[in-house]
Amino acid sequence: MTEKPLQQAESVPATKPLIRKKRRLSLTKKRAMMGYLFVLPFIIGLITFFLVPLIQSFIFSLNNLQVSADGSGYQLIPVGFGNYNRAWNVHATYKRDLVEALLYMVTNVPLIIIFSFFAANLLNQKFRGRSLARAIFFLPVIVTSGIILVVDSGDLLQSAMGLTQSDGQEGAFRAAELTRLLLQSRLSPVFIDYIVSAVDRIYDIVSASGVQILIFLAGLQSISPSLFEASNIEGATGWENFWKITFPMVSPLILVNTVYSIIDTLTNSSNTVMQLIRDIAFANNDYGMSSAMAWIYFVSILAVIGIVIWLISRSVFYQE
Amino acid sequence: MKTIAVFRKKAKVRKEVKKHRRFTLSTLAKYGWSIVRGVIILGICFLILYPTLVKLTVAFMPEKDIFDVTVRYIPKSPTFENFKAVWKAMGYTKAFWNTFKLSALTSIMQLISCTLIGYGFARFKFRGRGFLFTLVILSMIVPPQTLMVPLFMHFRYFDIFGIFSAITGGRGLNLLDSYWPFVLMSLTGMGLKNGLYIYILRQFFRGMPKELEEAAYVDGAGMLRTFWQIMLPSAVPAMVTVFLFSFVWQWTDSFYSTLFLQKTKVLSGALSSVSFNITQQIYFETGVNVALPPAISSMYTNTASLLVIAPLLILYLFAQRRFVESVERSGIVG
Numbered sequence: 001m002t003e004k005p006l007q008q009a010e011s012v013p014a015t016k017p018l019i020r021k022k023r024r025l026s027l028t029k030k031r032a033m034m035g036y037l038f039v040l041p042f043i044i045g046l047i048t049f050f051l052v053p054l055i056q057s058f059i060f061s062l063n064n065l066q067v068s069a070d071g072s073g074y075q076l077i078p079v080g081f082g083n084y085n086r087a088w089n090v091h092a093t094y095k096r097d098l099v100e101a102l103l104y105m106v107t108n109v110p111l112i113i114i115f116s117f118f119a120a121n122l123l124n125q126k127f128r129g130r131s132l133a134r135a136i137f138f139l140p141v142i143v144t145s146g147i148i149l150v151v152d153s154g155d156l157l158q159s160a161m162g163l164t165q166s167d168g169q170e171g172a173f174r175a176a177e178l179t180r181l182l183l184q185s186r187l188s189p190v191f192i193d194y195i196v197s198a199v200d201r202i203y204d205i206v207s208a209s210g211v212q213i214l215i216f217l218a219g220l221q222s223i224s225p226s227l228f229e230a231s232n233i234e235g236a237t238g239w240e241n242f243w244k245i246t247f248p249m250v251s252p253l254i255l256v257n258t259v260y261s262i263i264d265t266l267t268n269s270s271n272t273v274m275q276l277i278r279d280i281a282f283a284n285n286d287y288g289m290s291s292a293m294a295w296i297y298f299v300s301i302l303a304v305i306g307i308v309i310w311l312i313s314r315s316v317f318y319q320e
Numbered sequence: 321m322k323t324i325a326v327f328r329k330k331a332k333v334r335k336e337v338k339k340h341r342r343f344t345l346s347t348l349a350k351y352g353w354s355i356v357r358g359v360i361i362l363g364i365c366f367l368i369l370y371p372t373l374v375k376l377t378v379a380f381m382p383e384k385d386i387f388d389v390t391v392r393y394i395p396k397s398p399t400f401e402n403f404k405a406v407w408k409a410m411g412y413t414k415a416f417w418n419t420f421k422l423s424a425l426t427s428i429m430q431l432i433s434c435t436l437i438g439y440g441f442a443r444f445k446f447r448g449r450g451f452l453f454t455l456v457i458l459s460m461i462v463p464p465q466t467l468m469v470p471l472f473m474h475f476r477y478f479d480i481f482g483i484f485s486a487i488t489g490g491r492g493l494n495l496l497d498s499y500w501p502f503v504l505m506s507l508t509g510m511g512l513k514n515g516l517y518i519y520i521l522r523q524f525f526r527g528m529p530k531e532l533e534e535a536a537y538v539d540g541a542g543m544l545r546t547f548w549q550i551m552l553p554s555a556v557p558a559m560v561t562v563f564l565f566s567f568v569w570q571w572t573d574s575f576y577s578t579l580f581l582q583k584t585k586v587l588s589g590a591l592s593s594v595s596f597n598i599t600q601q602i603y604f605e606t607g608v609n610v611a612l613p614p615a616i617s618s619m620y621t622n623t624a625s626l627l628v629i630a631p632l633l634i635l636y637l638f639a640q641r642r643f644v645e646s647v648e649r650s651g652i653v654g
Binding site for chain 1: 361375386437504516640
């Protein structure tokens, strides 16, 4: 017993690097183990509440699901791609709803991004009452979420007393003047239509930008002030500062926010496709077709996001 | 005497120069911009507040004011009748407590699990980290409707490796109409929009200086202790943001609550059926089957939605400072 430590002590100089290496390795291993431990809840959730249901839902979409009368379980009757066929070709409104949802997203998301970036820049400046203005700008996160959005979007009195109205009859804000002004300035009609419709939907856009403003604002504040100091000394104007410093530094967040906005507009609860999928499942008890519809929708969202990421990430500036 | 006159003259000149300086183009532009900015901000604030203000005025209007063309914003004879009717029709007190319990439970659990998961992704290197994080993003992209039917079945016949069915002899436990589905999904970071929370917290932890942790390790703290005593206290701002988000979104969520809760009444469900309930009530009380005019049913719905968001607005009033500050102190973005 007494000899061994002595021997070790003698051989320390020779094995020292070895021991150190071994220890470092075990530390990284230990840290990796801790990492798994921290992420473990997610792994469990991912498998039980995400991957398995995802696969199951795909299986459901290939079958007709019948809940047995005594409530003891359900049966699957395979129908191949029949549900997809029914959803795509037979159902009266699904295809149109899907295309409309995608078009709505394509027109709205750029506006949301532009508005939230603009608003974040405004809120980043110093002025009196800034914290109040911020508090109000983030308010839509609360007042237009979930069920409130669903209830408000079709509400009679809200639209009767609303600021904007699609038919432009009595809204307090009328875009007619704006249209005339833009027409006189010889802009292309397509562009004018886009701007005017944006003005008409300004509330939708503002109320969908709460989280995006938050993300942009945090990004703006993480830009180091020394960059601006240096460029001011060099004589750069505010305009140049904006395009040469602010914009490139926040550009990764444009990607993040675009993806978030796409997901948000396509999966929020007032979306017509989402409501349709719900109704087909629980009002008509047609679980198979509902799953098929959900899968078509999911794949199209995935495709859109893939394209967007590919387009934007080419022009994004990363500091590393 | 002469010297005094000279001084006076110099002072006058200086004053003029000063006066002149005040109105250079750049200062003019500055004032001009601050006015424009003020107008823009006021306009947007008005736009955001307007629907809530409409709800507020409508809620105090008696029925006849709704149809009165001379009444636009301010009710002629304000009443609490709408509130009383809606309160009763929604079963507000009970629905409020149910929703409160549900939101508090899920948001606290989501906060715990997402903080742990976010920290794990931010600070530990392990095999498959990138892949797992991609799956976090994917879990945000998949519409909850895709998983709706399987999840419903999953909790209707809940089972872990066939243990429960072996005990009860049936086909698993029925966890619907309890808070268990919410608890289980929150604890595993799979609840409503949890991908976003994991993302926010991961970015926050990534933005924190590594030296902090290293100093703690050098001082002999273990990994758990470092997390608990060093990282958590400084993550409070981001955690407040996440807590607020999860509380609010659970509160107004109608998707999961109608999917998992059928008998238990929560506010979001009560809101969507409020005008139907009022007609039912009138029918029970008077025996007359009336159809509410659309404007009146809209009036009740607006009053009800005001009642649903009122507690959230109060919460926001208190948390707002922390919330805005959390942005100030940055870090959400790495």
